[in-house]
Amino acid sequence: MFKLLKICSSQVPFDIFVIPKSAQLNVHDLDRASALAALDFDYNGLKNELESLSILAAKIAGTELSEINLLDSYAQWTVASSLGGSYQKPLEATVCNHTVEEARDFETRLDLDPRFKNKEFVTQQGFIYYFGIPLTLGQTIPVGSLCVVGKSINSLSKDQKDQLHLIAQQIEQYLGLKQHTVHLEAQLKQQQQLTRRLAHDIRSPLSGIAQLKTEQDFKTMEREDLEIYLSAAVASAAAILTLTDDILSKDAARLHTNASAYVTLTELGTKLYELYTPQATPKNIELQIDYDATSVKVPRKNLLPLAGNLIANAIKFTPSGGKVSVTLKILRDQDPTCIEIQVEDNGIGIAPENLKTITSGTARAQAGTAGETGYGLGLRFVKELSERQGGTFTITSKEGLGTKVFLRLPID
Template identity: 45%
Template sequence: MGFLRASPPEAFVFLRSLKEVDLTSKDFSRVKKLADLDLDYQELKEDFSILSSLAANIAGTELSEVNFIDNFTQWTVASTLGGFSQKPREEAICNYTIEEDHHLEIHLAEDPRFKNSNYVTQDGYRYYYGIPLKFGDDVAIGTLCVGGKNIDELSEKQVEQLHLIAHQIVKRIQLKFELKLAKDNILRERKLKRQLAHDVRSPLSGISQLVELTDFHDSSKEELGEVIKLIASSADSVLELTDEILNDILIKDELKKSKSVFTFEALGKKLLNLYKPQAESKQIKFSVHYDSLKREFTGKNLLPLIGNLISNAIKFTAEGGSVRVDLNLIGLKPKDEKIRVRVDDTGIGMTPEQIEAITQTDTRDRLKSSGANGFGMGLLFVRELTEDLGGDLHIKSKPDRGTQITITLPLTLE
């Protein structure tokens, strides 16, 4: 189900390769949508815990979860079994649910895919009902699902109410996104006012001083005419300066829209908290190293961008291997400063042909249209998002020798 946790005793612990992930353009669209929403999964528990419990009460089931699914990971943000958790996507029934238009209903003990799994034979779960979470007709970004031990079906009324809850979850995500945009707009307006006050003060002060120093009684018409011309010229300069500031703000607003604010320490700790459980489940040594700078910077989509790199590295690194992340500020001058993200792993590596398939435009287009294996589509998403943000991506890798991926991104430093 969506519910597959390793810790609670009655959670659904799936056999590996329940459904191996062969990523397609649909998956690419899903991850792009999640990146646009820029969700912080760890902060969503308070938003959806009550709705998850309500779904279980309506369905009369022991279990209900709210999940989001990216290329490789199912993120459980609310569950009647506990709090935030994660697991490989291929181990989750909800991996099937996101492919459905309306819902997925399964009698677990009768389905050959699941009847011998430990959540059926050991924990006694018999029934699953999952609803894909969609924005309009777009691809599903996650699921609301319930699972029971003592029921075999839901009534029409129960199904209707579960779909209403799923609708509320989608609506709440949309409202959170719109609220974030509204807050960003307020911050931009405040910044604009400060910038206008600073940049317009000098020319206005010059006009004021010119008026104070002019003797309007004893000056000739010619002298007064020159003063008036200077005042008019200064006023025109103020108007031009104001237009330039406003146009610059509007252009940046269109390009950057909503952004998240980080320090290197905050970003590093967030990545460690999110992805260390994935690494530990495979006995992979995972570490994050970052500059000690205290300055804040804005970087839209940094979490999904770096997160997909990390998930990709963990996915294709064998047990006992290592994944290391380095976050650094580079550039000698403030205007040249960029963030550098480097992910090193001891995984299976890539051939030159595989690297070319990720970095060359024509092969990338074919991958998107025809589908690709996991690392191909996962890194394709990273490459495209990096380019959208005005950054660069470089890959160093050899088969069976691991991979190093370096991303540099322009930043707005606060």
């Protein structure tokens, strides 16, 4: 069992700005989280490809900042910025959270908008203007935004807005191609595995046929013996045809139905640690990830968003100085074999009467331990998505003691 451990730190690299919510959960948030999970992007891997477009957007708008963001149920992931770098913020702390609710774009004077005018990014950093465009990736559900934020302008011309919409279309096309490439690479990898399997499985019968030819002189062989050897050769050839037909039919079906990449628990644990340590650090929370050091690979599909939502929910409802523990296991004694994701925290816990409302999505927003908005959305999202994949979702919690979630997904 290997561990990734985040040592608590009292240094907070950025402030959390909170926009309180009291309304009932927005069903569109769940749709967006599901759509983003289907894309299965490595957020940190998009920076190099998209940074130039964010720089171009800032130049067109004449603003000090432009960002390309993807929004899940808990966080905004800035995958490219005109100032460089990639980072994340709590979803309720962002203006782009409002952009994805708009059909075309969202424009506001931050210094005049009562939702934002008293926030530190206005009063201390000096940003006064915002313009954002939702990114939909060929579907009706937006999963992110392109935004420009300025300190010295208070409006954009129609031409500027039209040009920004063209950039947004380029981003959507790139992300769509990126996802298509991921599927093609997975198919190619499986095709290569199929080729190696074929080469291995037909070697023995082919060797038998080759030996018949090299070890016997057919010209001097008796007819009866020749018939025996020829019958053996025909039988070997028939076995090869049967074997290849079986392999090709099974693997063709697998290629058609499952184009997901595969990951080891080490790779999954490392990626989760990299992605969610920035959320734990501002609250001085220890994030520990344990996993079996096995070479067995499991389908990657939806593992990051499923585990990530559980981790983000635990961080949100754990107080400063607390701990979130994650355990990744492969359960070979289950039928079918499963991957188990366990997330446990020593946070504020959930009252028994609230457990049902949270998992069903009927709960109202609840403040986290640092004032963050707690949607209950992440747990509902994980439950619904895991059940669609044939998995099981179990949650136990006690007020004041913390929460433990078990997620099991079949991998066979």
